[in-house]
Amino acid sequence: MSEAGAGPTLDRATGEKTRPPLLEVRDLSVIYPNGARGVNGVDLVVPDGAIVGILGRNGAGKSSLLRGLVGFLRSEHVTVTGSVRFRGEEIAGGAPRATYRRGLLLVPEREKVFPSLTVEDNLRLCGGVHPEGEPIYEFDALDRRRTSRAALLSGGERQMLALAMAWDQNPELLLVDELSLGLAPVAIKTLMEHLRRRTDETGTSAILVEQDANAALKVCDYIYVLNHGEVTMTAEASAVSPADIQQKYLGGGL
Amino acid sequence: MSEFENVITNTLSIGAIYALIGVGFVVMYRATRVVSFAQGGFMVVGAFLFRAMVELGLGLYLSTVVAAALLFVGGAVVFRITFARILGEEPFVVAIATIGLGTFIVAVSELIWGPNPIVVRGVIGTKPVSVLGLSLTPVSLYAIAMTAIIFAVLIVGLRRTSVGLKMRAVADVPSLAALKGVDVSGISMLAWAIAAGTAAIAGVAYILSTQAHPSGINSLGLLAFPAILLGGFDSIVGALVGALLVAFVQNLAIFYVGSQYQDVIAYAVLLLVLFVRPQGLFGQADLERL
Amino acid sequence: MNLPASPAVSRRAARGRGRPWTPRRLWSLLGGPALFVVVALFVIYGQSGYGLYQASIVLVYCVVALGQEWLTGRAGQISLGAAAFMAIGAFVGARTAQQSWAPFPLPLLAAALAGGLVGIVIGLSSLRFRGLYLALSTLALQFFVQFAALEYQGGNQGGVVPPIPKLFGYEFSEGRPFVILMVVIVGLLLLLLRGMYSRAPGRAWAALRQSEVASAVSGVDVMRWKLAAFAGSSAVIAVGGCLFAYLTGSATYQPYTIYLTVSVLVMVFVGGTGSMVGALLGAVLVGLLPYWIQDIGNEFADNPSVYAWFSVHGATLAIAVYGLALLLVLVFEREGLYGLLRRLWLLLLRGIAFARPQRSEGDAA
Numbered sequence: 001m002s003e004a005g006a007g008p009t010l011d012r013a014t015g016e017k018t019r020p021p022l023l024e025v026r027d028l029s030v031i032y033p034n035g036a037r038g039v040n041g042v043d044l045v046v047p048d049g050a051i052v053g054i055l056g057r058n059g060a061g062k063s064s065l066l067r068g069l070v071g072f073l074r075s076e077h078v079t080v081t082g083s084v085r086f087r088g089e090e091i092a093g094g095a096p097r098a099t100y101r102r103g104l105l106l107v108p109e110r111e112k113v114f115p116s117l118t119v120e121d122n123l124r125l126c127g128g129v130h131p132e133g134e135p136i137y138e139f140d141a142l143d144r145r146r147t148s149r150a151a152l153l154s155g156g157e158r159q160m161l162a163l164a165m166a167w168d169q170n171p172e173l174l175l176v177d178e179l180s181l182g183l184a185p186v187a188i189k190t191l192m193e194h195l196r197r198r199t200d201e202t203g204t205s206a207i208l209v210e211q212d213a214n215a216a217l218k219v220c221d222y223i224y225v226l227n228h229g230e231v232t233m234t235a236e237a238s239a240v241s242p243a244d245i246q247q248k249y250l251g252g253g254l
Numbered sequence: 255m256s257e258f259e260n261v262i263t264n265t266l267s268i269g270a271i272y273a274l275i276g277v278g279f280v281v282m283y284r285a286t287r288v289v290s291f292a293q294g295g296f297m298v299v300g301a302f303l304f305r306a307m308v309e310l311g312l313g314l315y316l317s318t319v320v321a322a323a324l325l326f327v328g329g330a331v332v333f334r335i336t337f338a339r340i341l342g343e344e345p346f347v348v349a350i351a352t353i354g355l356g357t358f359i360v361a362v363s364e365l366i367w368g369p370n371p372i373v374v375r376g377v378i379g380t381k382p383v384s385v386l387g388l389s390l391t392p393v394s395l396y397a398i399a400m401t402a403i404i405f406a407v408l409i410v411g412l413r414r415t416s417v418g419l420k421m422r423a424v425a426d427v428p429s430l431a432a433l434k435g436v437d438v439s440g441i442s443m444l445a446w447a448i449a450a451g452t453a454a455i456a457g458v459a460y461i462l463s464t465q466a467h468p469s470g471i472n473s474l475g476l477l478a479f480p481a482i483l484l485g486g487f488d489s490i491v492g493a494l495v496g497a498l499l500v501a502f503v504q505n506l507a508i509f510y511v512g513s514q515y516q517d518v519i520a521y522a523v524l525l526l527v528l529f530v531r532p533q534g535l536f537g538q539a540d541l542e543r544l
Numbered sequence: 545m546n547l548p549a550s551p552a553v554s555r556r557a558a559r560g561r562g563r564p565w566t567p568r569r570l571w572s573l574l575g576g577p578a579l580f581v582v583v584a585l586f587v588i589y590g591q592s593g594y595g596l597y598q599a600s601i602v603l604v605y606c607v608v609a610l611g612q613e614w615l616t617g618r619a620g621q622i623s624l625g626a627a628a629f630m631a632i633g634a635f636v637g638a639r640t641a642q643q644s645w646a647p648f649p650l651p652l653l654a655a656a657l658a659g660g661l662v663g664i665v666i667g668l669s670s671l672r673f674r675g676l677y678l679a680l681s682t683l684a685l686q687f688f689v690q691f692a693a694l695e696y697q698g699g700n701q702g703g704v705v706p707p708i709p710k711l712f713g714y715e716f717s718e719g720r721p722f723v724i725l726m727v728v729i730v731g732l733l734l735l736l737l738r739g740m741y742s743r744a745p746g747r748a749w750a751a752l753r754q755s756e757v758a759s760a761v762s763g764v765d766v767m768r769w770k771l772a773a774f775a776g777s778s779a780v781i782a783v784g785g786c787l788f789a790y791l792t793g794s795a796t797y798q799p800y801t802i803y804l805t806v807s808v809l810v811m812v813f814v815g816g817t818g819s820m821v822g823a824l825l826g827a828v829l830v831g832l833l834p835y836w837i838q839d840i841g842n843e844f845a846d847n848p849s850v851y852a853w854f855s856v857h858g859a860t861l862a863i864a865v866y867g868l869a870l871l872l873v874l875v876f877e878r879e880g881l882y883g884l885l886r887r888l889w890l891l892l893l894r895g896i897a898f899a900r901p902q903r904s905e906g907d908a909a
Contacts, residue, residue: 073432075342100435108433114426116538117419124416125423126434169434289676336875346622347874349679350809354870357806361864365857469803476802479680487676518691521684532677 020088022048022173022205023069028082028092030061030068030229038064040229041082046173051199051206053220053237055213055245061229062209063109066175069207070106071096086173103172109181109209112162115151119161122150128168137164138194156187163191167198173205180212188212192219213242261505263388267463269501270397271456274404275478276485276493278452281408284425284488285445288337289349293453294475295356295363298468300325300454301461302367305374314377318400318458322451329450330443337446338439342428360472371465378462397459401494404452408490417444425488477517480524486537495535573742576820577734584727588720596719602831603726604787609811609823609830610733611780616809617817618741619773620753621670625682626781626808628689629659631800633782634704634789635693641706641790648709648716652783659782660775667774671767674756686802693797703796706789722791729787733780737820749773781808803863810866814873816882825881829869834862 025044031037039061046052054062071094072078084092091099096106114122119142123130136142139160145153150161159179166174179195180188196219199206210216216223217237225233225245233245275293282290300321307317332355340348378396382389390398412418423431424441432438457471466474478497485496500523507519527534588599608630615621637655640646646654666685670678697703709716709725716725740746748769751759760766789795807830815826841854854861873880 070433073342073429075340096432097435097437100433106433108430111427111430114423114430116426117422121419121422125419125436165434289679336871339875345675346620347878349622349676350813351871351874353806353809354867354872354874356867357803358864358867358871361860361867364860365864369860473802476683479683483680515691517687521687524680525684528673528677528681532673 019048021045022050022087023207024083024085025069026083026085028065028068028080028084030064031079031081033077037229039068042226042229042231044224044231046205046207047221049199049203049205050221051196051208051219053216053223054207054209054226055211055216055223056226058211060226062226063177064229065226066106066108066177066207066209069099069175070104071099103170104175105166105169105171105173106175107162107166107177107179109177113150113153113158113165116149118147118149119153120146122161122165123168126165126168128164137167137198139164155182156184156191159183159187159191163195167202170202171204173207174199175207175209177209178211179208180210180215188215195219213245217242217245257509259388261502261509263390263394264505264508265498265502266388266390267394267397267459268504269481269498270394270401271459271463271474272478272481272497272501273401273494274397274452274456274459275475276482276497277405277408277490278449278456279478279482280485280488280490280493281421281452282445282449285421286337286341286442287345287428288352289345290352290449291349291476292352292356292359293449293456293478294472295359296325296329296450296453297457297460297475298360298363298471299328299457300450301372301457301471302363302468303454304458304461305372308374308377314396317377318455321458322454325454326447326451330447332450333443333446338442341439341442356472356475360468364468367468369468371467372461372471373465374461391463393459393462396462400455400459404455405490405494408448412490417441421445477520480520480527482534483524483532484527484534486534488538489534489536492534492536573738574735576738577731580734580824581727581731584730585724588723588727593719596723598832598835599723600718600726600791602828603723603730604784604791605811605827605831606730606824607726607733607787608781608784608808609815609827610730610737610820611777611784612808613812613815613817613820613823614737614749614780615773615777616812617819617823618746618753619749619770619777621770621773622675622679623666623682623774623777624679624802624805624809625666625685625689625778627800627802627804628682628686629662629778629781630785630788630804631689631693631795631797632662633659633785634795634800635696636782637786638704638706638789638795641709642704648711651706651709652786655782655786656779659785660779662782663775663778664771666778667771670770670774683802686805690797690800693800697797701796703794704789705794709790718791726787729783734820741820745769745772806870807866810870814866814869814880816880818879819882822880822882825885829881830866833865834859837861837865 023044023046025042028039028042028044029037030039042061042065044052044054044065054065056062067078068080069084071091072080073096080093082092083090086099086102086104089102091102091104114125117125123136128136130136130143132143132146134143141157142160142164145157150158153161163176166176176195179191183191192215195206195208198204208216208220217240220237223233223235223237223240223245224231235244275297278296279290279293282288303324304317304321307320308314312320336355337348337351340351379392382391383395384390385395412422420431420436421441421444423434423436424438428438431441453475456474460466460471460474481496481500482493483496484499485492485494500520503523504516504519507515584599584603588596591599608626611629612623612626615623633655636658637651640654641648641651662685666682669681673681709722716722741749748759748764751762751764752766752769752773756766785795785800788799792799811826811830812823813826814829815824816822837854837858841851841858844850844854877884879886
C-alpha cells in the first residue's frame with residue numbers, strides 16, 4: 001500500500017513507466033459560496049487506459065471532486081483552486097462545456113438522463129444513431145424501451161441509458177458518480193463488468209466514484225479513499241481488501 | 255350574426271393574440287426559467303416597426319416578416335448583452351430585470367415614435383369573410399393564421415430538429431445539458447429571439463384590430479399571464495388552450511356585464527387557477543423557485 | 545451567519561435584558577435616524593416653495609421605499625403590489641381624515657391598519673404559494689385595487705379630498721410645515737426599522753431571505769416572520785400612500801398604476817437592496833429625476849424645438865431612465881447606488897491610507 005499522494009504511475013499491462021498519465025491533479029480544492037471546502041488539497045493521477053476508483057462515505061467530497069474536475073457554472077459561484085492537467089494541458093477552473101470538448105465526460109449521480117425525453121431522444125441528443133432491433137451497447141433493455149420517456153425507466157435501465165449516452169459521446173475520460181446507487185447487486189455486477197469490458201475495448205479511462213467498495217475493487221485498477229475532502233489512502237486495487245478500506249473510513253460502515 | 259357569434263369570433267381573435275404572447279413566454283420559460291414581464295415591451299416595438307415598414311410600402315405580410323425578424327434578432331442581442339450575464343442567477347432578480355427591460359423599451363419607443371395610438375391604415379381589408387359559418391374580419395383571420403403557423407413551426411421544430419431537441423434538453427435538466435456539451439447560452443439566446451419575435455407578431459395583430467396606445471399594448475402583455483398560468487407555464491399547447499379559455503371568459507363577461515370588467519375578470523381567473531390548480535391545465539414543473 | 549441562536553435567547557435579547565444601554569448602543573440605534581433628520585433639515589433650509597414641494601415628494605417616496613425595502617430587500621419576498629397598497633392607504637386615509645372624529649394622525653393609523661390587514665391576506669397566500677405564484681397574486685391585487693378605486697371614486701373627478709393635517713392646532717400646510725412633518729415621520733420610521741432590523745426580527749428576516757428551508761431547519765418561525773413582514777411593510781407603504789394623498793391634495797385612482805409599482809421597485813433596487821440608505825437614495829433618485837430632466841430641458845431655453853421636446857417627453861424620458869437603471873443594476877451592479885458609493889468610499893479611504901507614509905508593517909488598508 002502506498003501513502004496518500006504517491007499515486008499510480010505504472011502501466012498495468014507491462015509494469016513499466018510508459019505513457020504520461022491522462023489526468024494529473026495537484027492540490028485541488030473546491031470551495032463553495034458559503035465557505036465550505038468540498039475538496040481540500042487533493043492529489044490524484046489517472047493513468048492512460050486505467051480505471052481509478054474514488055471511495056468514501058457520504059459527504060466525503062467525492063462528487064465535489066468530480067464536479068471540480070469537470071467545472072462549475074459561473075452562476076454557481078464555486079471556487080476551484082489547484083492544478084488539473086489533462087493530457088498535459090491545464091484545465092482547472094474551466095467551464096463544463098470546455099472540459100466536455102476536451103473529452104472529459106461526467107455521468108452525474110442524480111440527474112443523469114433527461115426524464116421528459118424518450119430513450120431514443122436522449123441518445124439522439126448525444127449523437128447516437130442506433131438502428132432498431134439491435135441492443136444498444138449490449139443493452140437489450142434500452143432497445144426495447146426506445147420510445148419510453150426516461151422518467152419511466154427503472155433505476156438500472158436509467159443507469160444503462162446514462163452509460164449508453166456517455167459512450168455515444170466517445171469520451172477519453174469517463175467520470176461516473178455512484179454507479180451502484182440504488183441498484184440491486186446483480187445489476188451492479190452487470191454494469192461494472194460492462195464498464196470494464198468497454199473501457200478495455202475502447203481504451204477509455206475512467207474515474208468511478210463509489211460508496212460500494214466491494215464492487216469498485218473488482219473493477220478498478222487503483223483506488224483513492226476520500227474523507228472530509230482529503231485523500232486518506234491510495235493503493236492498487238489488487239493489493240487492498242474492503243476490510244482495509246473500512247478502517248480508513250474511520251471505523252464507520254461502508 | 256347573433257351576438258353570441260360575436261363572442262366566439264372575438265374569442266378567436268383576442269385568444270390568438272394571447273396565444274402568441276404566451277407561446278413566446280413559455281418557450282423562454284422552458285429554456286431559461288426566466289419569467290418575462292417584457293413581452294409587452296416587445297409587442298410595442300414590433301407594432302411600431304410594423305407600421306414603419308408599412309409606411310415604406312412593404313405590404314402586410316412582408317412588414318410582418320420584417321418586424322418579426324427584427325425583433326427576433328433584437329431579442330437575441332438583448333439577451334447577449336444583458337441577460338446572458340445573469341444566466342442562472344436567482345429567478346426573482348431576473349424577473350425584476352425583465353420588468354426594467356420592458357419599461358425601458360416601451361419608454362424608448364414612445365420617445366422615438368410618440369405616445370399616441372398606433373394607427374396603420376390601408377394594409378388590410380375590413381370586409382368580413384365567412385369561414386365555417388362564422389363571420390370573421392380579415393384581421394381576425396390574420397391573427398388566427400399567424401397563430402396557427404407559429405404553433406405549427408414551434409411544435410414541429412421542437413420535435414424534429416436537433417436544435418429543438420437541444421432546447422427540450424435544456425428545458426428539462428439544464429445542468430445535464432451543459433454536461434452533454436449543449437450550448438446552454440446559445441439555446442437561451444434562441445429562446446429569447448423566439449419570445450421577442452412572437453410577441454412582435456402579437457403586437458401587430460393587436461394594433462391591426464384596435465388603435466392602442468403603447469402603454470395599452472404593454473398592459474396586454476400583463477393580461478396574458480392569466481392565460482399562461484391557466485395553460486401551465488411550461489406547456490406550449492397549454493399556451494394556446496389557456497389563451498382561448500381566458501379570451502372566452504373575458505368575452506362572455508363583456509357580453510353579459512360590460513367591458514370595464516375585462517381586466518379584472520382575467521385576473522379573477524388567474525386567482526382561481528392559483529387556488530385550485532396552480533400548475534394549470536397542462537403544466538408540470540414546480541414553479542416555486544422564484 | 546447571524547441566525548438567531550434559539551427563540552428563547554433571541555426573545556430575551558429583544559427585550560434587552562442582560563444588555564445594558566451603553567451610549568454606544570444608543571448611538572447605533574439613534575445615530576442613523578438623527579443623522580437623517582439633520583441632513584434633511586439642512587438640505588431644505590432656505591428652499592423655496594418649489595424646492596419644498598420636491599422635498600415633500602422625495603420624503604413621501606422615502607416612506608414607501610422603506611416599506612418596500614423591508615419586504616423585498618430585508619425579508620427577500622417578492623411583491624408587485626406597492627401601488628395597490630399606496631392606493632389603499634390613500635383612500636382609507638383620506639376618507640378617514642374627512643371624518644370629524646378622526647383628527648391627525650388617526651388617518652395615518654387607519655391607513656396603516658387597512659394596509660396591514662390586506663398585507664396579512666397577501667402574507668397568508670405567500671405561505672401557500674411561493675415565488676412566481678406569489679408575484680402573480682400581488683399583480684392580481686394591483687388590478688383589483690385599481691378597479692375598486694375606480695369604482696369607488698365613481699364619476700367624482702376630484703377624488704376623495706382629505707383636509708390639511710392638523711396637530712395640536714398647528715396646520716401642516718403645504719411647504720415648510722409639511723416637509724418638517726415628513727422629516728419627523730421618516731425619522732421615526734427609520735428609528736423603528738433600525739430597532740427591528742438590529743434585533744431578532746431583523747435576523748429572522750435575513751435568514752428568511754437567504755433560504756426559507758434553512759431558516760425553518762434552524763428554528764426560525766417562518767410563518768410568523770413572513771406574515772409580520774408582509775403586514776408591516778404593507779402598513780408602511782399604505783401610510784406612504786396616505787401621505788401622498790395629503791401632498792397631492794386628493795386620493796384618486798389614476799396614479800396607482802403598475803408603473804408606480806415599477807418606480808417603487810426602482811427605488812429599492814437601484815438604490816440598493818438590503819439597506820435603508822439604499823432605499824432613501826432610490827427615493828431621491830426617483831423623486832427628483834423628472835425635475836433634473838426638466839432642468840436639463842431648461843438649459844435649451846433658446847432652442848425652442850429641443851425645449852419643446854423636453855417638455856413633452858420629459859416624463860417618458862424619466863421612465864426610460866428608471867427602466868434602464870433597474871435593468872443595469874440587476875445585471876451589473878447588484879448592490880445599487882448604495883453599493884457603488886460604498887465601494888467608492890472604500891477606495892477613497894484606501895487611497896488616503898496609501899498616500900500617508902506607513903511606518904509599522906502590519907497596517908491593514
